[in-house]
Amino acid sequence: MSWHAEIEELQRLKKLAENMGGEASVQKQKSRGKLTVRERIHHILDDNTFHESGALAGKATYDEEGNVKTFMPANFLLGTGKIDGRKVVVGADDFTVRGGASDGGIKAKQEYAELMAHELQLPMVRLVDGTGGGGSVKSLDSSGSTYVPINPAWDHVVKNMGRVPVVAAALGATAGLGAARVAASHFSVMVEELSQIFVAGPQVVKFGMGQDLTKEELGGAAVHRASGAVDNIASSEEDAFMQMRTFLSYMPSNIFELPPVEESEDARDRREESLIEAIPRNRRRPYKVRELLEKVLDENSIFEIGKHFGSSTVTGLARLNGHPVGYLANDPYVLGGGMTRESSEKIERFVDLCQTFHLPIVNFVDQPGLVIGVDAERKGTIRKGVRAISAIYQAQVPMIEIILRKVFGVGGAGMINGHGLHQRYAWPSGDWGSLPVEGGVQVAYRRELEESDNPEELLQTLMEKMESIRSPFRTAEAFGIEEIIDPRDTRPLLCDWVEDAYKRLPQLLGPSSFTMRP
Structure with missing residues (x-):
């Protein structure tokens, strides 16, 4: 006897699973301009390259002989696949089955995906389309009781933040x-006019807060473009997937591997003449x-993260001579x-990301310091600023500082570990101190200016005197700055530095002393 009958039944059930929530639900999904879960994975x-696990998980009805009559798959798909030839774990919600809520699925599948990423040390890709939580209160009628909530697999969700790259899309x-x-996640993206993100939806907010809002008004891209809840906004689902793939292209598969180095077509000795001005x-x-930045980093390699949140600081990933x-x-x-x-929160999180996955950091500094004024004080900016500076001091990955112009105050001083080996280079435009000379002169010489018969003339005299003293060449004379460079030499210098940096990375591989948080 053979097992042909069972294999045929297996194939039939898999075909049923591929129908997702049924033709009507699939068409409803498509009518909203959304891809199905299987199209997204594709x-x-x-x-x-997709190898699915748990395809047969779901809810079936049986005839009198015990044969499956109907089958509704769980609304969460998982498996492994490859992105640019490297294996990843994918977990994706199927909105066509109970709107992606967990009462339409089997939570063990979501838990298994996180466990698989952790144990196999593979990047985790989450395609989120639904609540993923307890679902409708109606489900309590059939269960007969309430429950103390638990976030599925959250122990591994937290562990994965310090072990493997995690990317997520709100779809x-x-x-x-x-x-x-x-x-x-380490990188998150939502789709303009298609995605919304909120703690609770409009109906719950209306009942609990008395605010009558649409989904877009409550949690659309216009709300989260600068909220910091997600990193980037995509113009389409395809754009979101491309951004996720791009982010992962800079990342190692896990903390025990080096970031992937590519062959660079950009000359390492490229000197852009326009940098001189x-x-x-x-x-x-x-x-x-x-x-x-485009004139210094590898051509077409810049991937900015979080452009609209904390926008006084620019962060992202790039390559130097392919690194x-x-x-x-x-x-x-x-x-x-x-x-x-x-921006302090942005710096802290970004530096922790680079530390977790052992990416060297290039810091292009024009930092006037922590913002001042009553609004900044009410926000507790000093505490957040100190956390950002602490992240920089705790980071063990190689870091280099290119001083473009200003370095003032606590904020400016904290842009590199000032007590370690200073790998920093200044452009001739460098301007630094405890506070800017313009404001500092008026504070330091306030009494003399108040008593002067011609305060404007005195101020001008003082400023002319300070102008020569503030020259970066004076600082170099005292070895207060290690090197002043021709701006056009920045790229060749950085390409030389990054190769040395990558020689140091193997000794840093493995877990950091702290686990990165979202």
Whole structure:
């Protein structure tokens, strides 16, 4: 006897599972401009690499002879596949079955996906489309009791943050646990006009808070573009998948491996002539720092993260001579590049990301310091700023500082570990101190200016005197700055540095002394 009959039944059940929530539910999903869960998995993975686990999990009805009559699959798919040839774990909600809520699925599948990523040391890809939590209160009628909630597999969700890269996409209205699964990642993205993220949906908010809002008004891209709840906004599902793939291309598969180095087509000795005039001589004039970064980092390698949150600081991933690095920079167009509460949170999280996955950091500094004023004080900016600085001091990955212009106060001083080996280089436009000379002179010489018959003339005399003293060459004479460089030499210098940095990385592999948090 053979097992042909069982194999045929296995294939039949798999075919039923591929129908997802049924034709009507699938068409409803498509009518909203959304891909199905299986289409999403196909788009994000390399062709023909998805190996599904748990396809037969679901709810079946049987005839009198014990044969399956109907089958409704669980609304969570999981398995392994490849992205750019490297294996990953994928966990994806199927909104066509009970709107992605856990009362339409089997929570063990979600738990198994997180466990699989942890134990196999593979990146975790979450495609979230639903609440993922307890589902409708109606389910209590059949269960006959309430329950003390527990977040499925959250122990491994937390552990994975310190072990493997985790990327998540919000691909519909995600609430509660669904929203938490998006946030508990190293990189998250939502789709404009398609995704919403909230702790509780509009109906619950209306009942509990008296606020009558649409899904978009409550948690759409316009709300979260600068909230910090997600990192990036995508224009379409396909764009979201491309961003997730791009992020992972800079990451090792786990903390025990080095970031993947690629062959670079960009000359390591490229010297951009325009860098000599990139920083205006007028210190009050801003400049476009992103254009500057493009002239130093590998061409077409820059992937910015969190552009609209804490926007006085620019963070992202890039390559130097094919080597993945993290970069920090200040945007002088936003509060002069100063450290706000939000940008401090952004710096802390980003530095922790680079530390977790052993990416060297290039810090392009034009830092006037922590922002001042009563609004900043009410936000407790000093505490958040100190946390960001502490993250920089705790980081063990190689870090290099390119001083473009300002380095002032506590914020400026904290952009590199000032008590270690200073790998820092200044452009001739460097300007530094405990506070800017312009404001410092008026504070330091306040009495003399008040008593002067011609305070404007005295101020001008004092400023002319200070102008020569503030020259970066004076600082170099005292070895207060190790090296002043021609801006055009920045890329060759960094390409040399990054190769040395990668030689040091093997001794840093493994877990950090602290687990990264979202």
